[in-house]
Amino acid sequence: MKDSEYKIGIDIGGTNTSLGIVDNNGRCIKKKSFSTSANKSIEEFIAKLVSSIREISTISSREVRPAGIGIAAPAAQRREGLIQNPANLLWGTVNIADLLKQHFDIPIAVINDSNAVALGEMKYGLAQNMKNFVAITLGTGLGAGVVVNGELVNGENGFAGELGHIVVEPNGRMCGCKRRGCVETYVSATGICRTAIELIANELDVSKLRALTYNELTAKTLYDLAVAGDVLALKAFQVTGEIFGKMLASTVVSFDPEAIILSGGLVRAGELLLKPTLKSFDENVLSSLGGKVAILPSRFSNGEGAILGASSVVEITETVSAD
Amino acid sequence: MKDSEYKIGIDIGGTNTSLGIVDNNGRCIKKKSFSTSANKSIEEFIAKLVSSIREISTISSREVRPAGIGIAAPAAQRREGLIQNPANLLWGTVNIADLLKQHFDIPIAVINDSNAVALGEMKYGLAQNMKNFVAITLGTGLGAGVVVNGELVNGENGFAGELGHIVVEPNGRMCGCKRRGCVETYVSATGICRTAIELIANELDVSKLRALTYNELTAKTLYDLAVAGDVLALKAFQVTGEIFGKMLASTVVSFDPEAIILSGGLVRAGELLLKPTLKSFDENVLSSLGGKVAILPSRFSNGEGAILGASSVVEITETVSAD
Numbered sequence: 119m120k121d122s123e124y125k126i127g128i129d130i131g132g133t134n135t136s137l138g139i140v141d142n143n144g145r146c147i148k149k150k151s152f153s154t155s156a157n158k159s160i161e162e163f164i165a166k167l168v169s170s171i172r173e174i175s176t177i178s179s180r181e182v183r184p185a186g187i188g189i190a191a192p193a194a195q196r197r198e199g200l201i202q203n204p205a206n207l208l209w210g211t212v213n214i215a216d217l218l219k220q221h222f223d224i225p226i227a228v229i230n231d232s233n234a235v236a237l238g239e240m241k242y243g244l245a246q247n248m249k250n251f252v253a254i255t256l257g258t259g260l261g262a263g264v265v266v267n268g269e270l271v272n273g274e275n276g277f278a279g280e281l282g283h284i285v286v287e288p289n290g291r292m293c294g295c296k297r298r299g300c301v302e303t304y305v306s307a308t309g310i311c312r313t314a315i316e317l318i319a320n321e322l323d324v325s326k327l328r329a330l331t332y333n334e335l336t337a338k339t340l341y342d343l344a345v346a347g348d349v350l351a352l353k354a355f356q357v358t359g360e361i362f363g364k365m366l367a368s369t370v371v372s373f374d375p376e377a378i379i380l381s382g383g384l385v386r387a388g389e390l391l392l393k394p395t396l397k398s399f400d401e402n403v404l405s406s407l408g409g410k411v412a413i414l415p416s417r418f419s420n421g422e423g424a425i426l427g428a429s430s431v432v433e434i435t436e437t438v439s440a441d
Numbered sequence: 442m443k444d445s446e447y448k449i450g451i452d453i454g455g456t457n458t459s460l461g462i463v464d465n466n467g468r469c470i471k472k473k474s475f476s477t478s479a480n481k482s483i484e485e486f487i488a489k490l491v492s493s494i495r496e497i498s499t500i501s502s503r504e505v506r507p508a509g510i511g512i513a514a515p516a517a518q519r520r521e522g523l524i525q526n527p528a529n530l531l532w533g534t535v536n537i538a539d540l541l542k543q544h545f546d547i548p549i550a551v552i553n554d555s556n557a558v559a560l561g562e563m564k565y566g567l568a569q570n571m572k573n574f575v576a577i578t579l580g581t582g583l584g585a586g587v588v589v590n591g592e593l594v595n596g597e598n599g600f601a602g603e604l605g606h607i608v609v610e611p612n613g614r615m616c617g618c619k620r621r622g623c624v625e626t627y628v629s630a631t632g633i634c635r636t637a638i639e640l641i642a643n644e645l646d647v648s649k650l651r652a653l654t655y656n657e658l659t660a661k662t663l664y665d666l667a668v669a670g671d672v673l674a675l676k677a678f679q680v681t682g683e684i685f686g687k688m689l690a691s692t693v694v695s696f697d698p699e700a701i702i703l704s705g706g707l708v709r710a711g712e713l714l715l716k717p718t719l720k721s722f723d724e725n726v727l728s729s730l731g732g733k734v735a736i737l738p739s740r741f742s743n744g745e746g747a748i749l750g751a752s753s754v755v756e757i758t759e760t761v762s763a764d
Contacts, residue, residue: 139480249597266594269590276697280694297725372603373608374595404600407598
């Protein structure tokens, strides 16, 4: 295989950054992940990223020269290669493409992380034959990439599909966007932890959650407790699924998609989340759309959708850049 | 002007049906309107429609033969020319295109009424240079046509952009769609009347509304009372605008449009509705989108957007149909 047939896909998240080297069949043949350490400087982050790219580019003891690098990041601005003051990273606005260019003289493209997931599904995943679908990622927040008539919906300012900020509870929970009641304050890895804390306050059930601080609590802990039968942990998934199902019912009247594809850490809870979500969706969907929208967990292992989608953005750039 | 340069545009509403003959500059040169009488049979309706089409087709004492007929209707299915069991009409599912074909042997196309309004704005109105916009019509319900990347968003089943059925109040008002809390139960000509009745119950202000039955109440009455200074009528517009502004804030995170163009009877209330709407929108919009979306009342006189949009659908059909 020629070097030019490999591409790097990077997914910068609020907690972890994952990257992989992808061959031209859309297989991620080597992967790596490191802590984003969003509170440290962008220079430290770039240094870690550069060494990680070199590490995964070393295949059979030889460092290949990939055809390009695609970066998925929150609040990314594709045209100029910027990450614009994202809520979960403290770097302000940085030109991540330019910063990486100082180390790799190959085409570099930047894309919104949720759009990267949608592209990954469209190019290599469950949406390969779909013209209208929504890809939702439940991580630290709720991200969404929307495809309409076969094209990504970016909107005028690149903010289309910011479905995490649809308000589901007037005067509800405070959101990082400084408004109240956004769906991602309920339906996300963070949201379910906030729900668990609220349940401790509201309910009287015996629960191991009562011995944990909010700081200690993670979606993974909740999952483990729920599997072990903890009543409040189970209720947290139940409540989250109910709100998620209602939100999906509103999403389908906006876009009337063929499918909604779910990914992200919280979706790995499987039936614990999906069962109440589907039940609530069925109860709340507009009757004319009942039974017409598939709600499917992604087939990609965690984070791979964004890596694959990011790597595929370079292909577009590649044909434009002189190389 | 040749006959082939005229087209008929029809807008079938729950209360009134409007139609016009449109020249190839997008000017509606003759218009007519009649009561839809949705509770009578479809045969009676078609008879009235046929005579109205003949009436407006008579220009300078001569009946011209238009190039085609475009029909905007609720719950319309473009591909097969159907009106599918619309909430506000009691005809069940009818093939309106076939029924009219028995009287006029010219191309006939059917389009969802809200999409017709969006097409009218895109072709002849405020959205002539826009690639991303939303056209919202406040009539009996709340209809919306969405354009993304320069194309109408239809979705898989033609139900995309059914924004009137976004739930804004969990466990709120009963909607014709059999769910509760849909935005159109608050923000529409009917919605504002329901709000007025609720205000009579909740508030103690002296108001002429207290002497009216719900059956007597119309948005026009509310408008007249508000202009005359009636406190509850004024509050009804205030409350409606607050809910509408919040809904528009959710709409922009879905589509990130350049503009939202408003039309329909209730919008003719002007500042009474627009002022609280814009205030609430500004207070509730995601900060990154603040100041970036124009909210504009349509420049078309009432109903003309749908007539123009409907007439423009024929152009597409025309090139396909043998004539």
